[in-house]
Amino acid sequence: MPGRVEADVRQRAATAEAAEAADRDPAKLTQLRKQAEKSAQELEEATKALEKRRAGIAAAEKELKAKLLTLQQAERRLAESRQPVAQMVELVYQQPGMTSGVAPFLSGDSDAGTLRSMANVSQMVTERQASVEQVAAxxxxxxxxxxxAQEIRASNLLAEAQLSAEVDMLRKRSDKVVKSLTQALVKLGIKVDKVGKAAFSCNPLRAATAGNYPNGLIPTAMLCPLQQKGHSLRADAAIAFISLSEAYRRQFGRPICVTDAYRNLAEQQSVYYRRPGFAAVPGRSNHGLGLAVDLCGGVERFRSAEFVWMERNSKKFGWFHPDWAYSSPFEPWHWEYDPKIDTLP
Ligand SMILES: [Zn+2]
Structure with a gap:
């Protein structure tokens, strides 16, 4: 019996280990980040299409309203203009005095005046008839x-409802991906506080927002913390770095050692005055954008196993050693992130 319990324990440990290995798969994190970015883009496009459709509907409604108003005004004007003609015709038929001109004509005793008034009456009747027809038209x-207008409105509303449903679906999908990404980050030791601040700042969709702040002035809440305590980067760079660090761990059995990541303006100033020539002018450093790290644990030594591994593997995660850092100044520890160079699917 103890044998079986032991086997069970071993089995469970192996399963947990396998699950943990899957969780730590550096490609998975990158995949999740890309899914999050893609679904956010789809959501943005659908939202734009919906807004465009709504603007189109509003414009079409306005145009139809104006057309209807013009028609109604023309109708009213015509009705008003036919009013005097109609009244006169009524008068001719109703008042005996007015018809006196007709009687002599009927009796054969007509003169020019009678004929004129007859012509007038006939003219009035014709005009009245014409105006009635115009009003009817x-x-x-x-x-x-x-x-x-009713038809257009109905089909517009239908299209709008369909687009709205699509936007809702895409928003849900985007939220779900970000949630999976957050869970994966938490499993990798990224701290998420009670209000989910890390989840918020590690959302790769925040990267663009963080990019709006001036160099060295990104609020801490907009930056994603790394596994390495006290260090953070812009969300996309952070997620890529965590993936890279997990791949590094597979090779060296430990995560990448970090001495510096995001530096605010004051910190950059301090580094600049302490080591002039070795740090970028404050306000010009990629550290101030949350897109650069200074590394230790071997990487800082040019041509060490760690440095060589980094040179070979970092690019596919979007991280690289910039050309200037090979020579002026020579900074093997300084690495930067560029979202355009990563080649992971
Ligand atoms: Zn640096």
């Missing part, structure tokens, strides 16, 4: 435009 056109 305008009313019909109004109805047609109103029906068209």
């Amino acid at each position: 305008l009313a019909k056109e109004s109805q047609r435009v109103a029906a068209e």
Whole structure:
């Protein structure tokens, strides 16, 4: 029996180890970051399409409204202008005095005046008829435009609802990916405080926001902490660095040693005055953008096994040793991040 318990314990330990190895897979983290970036981009595009559609609907509604108003105004003007003609015709038919001109014509006793008044009446009747027809045509056109407006509105609303649903779906997907990414980071020892500040600042979608701050003035809350205590970087650089460090751990059995990552303006000034010529002018350093690290644990020695490994492997994670740091000044410990050079799928 003890044998089986031992086997069980061993089995469980092996499973946990395998799970942990999978969690620590440096490619997985990069994959999650890329998924997060991709889903955020899709969400942004869909949101833009929705906004564009809404603006289009608003413009179409405005145009239809204006068209309807013009038609209604024309209809009203015509109705008003036919008013006097109509009243006169009514008068001719209703007041006996006015029809006196007609009677002699009917009795055959007509003169020029009677004929003129007859022509007038006939003219009025024709005009009235024409205006009635015009009003009817305008009313019909109004109805047609109103029906068209209704149809356009209905199809626009349908399209908008479909786009809204798509945006919702993409937002949920994006949230889910960011959540998985956060969980993976937590498993790798990244501290997430109670209000989820790290999750917030390690969201790669925040990288762009952090990029809006001037060099050395990025608020701490906008930076993602590294596994190495006290150090942080811009979210995308941090996630790439954590992936790189996990790959390094597989080779050397320990994470990458870090002496410096993000430096604020005051820290950069202090380094600059302590080691003039060795640190960038304050406000010009990539450390102030959260995109550079200074390393130790062997990497700081040119051509050490660690340095050579870094040269061979860091680029696929987006990290590289800049050309200037090979010579002027010679800084083998200084490494930088460029999101455009990583080759991980
Ligand atoms: Zn440096």
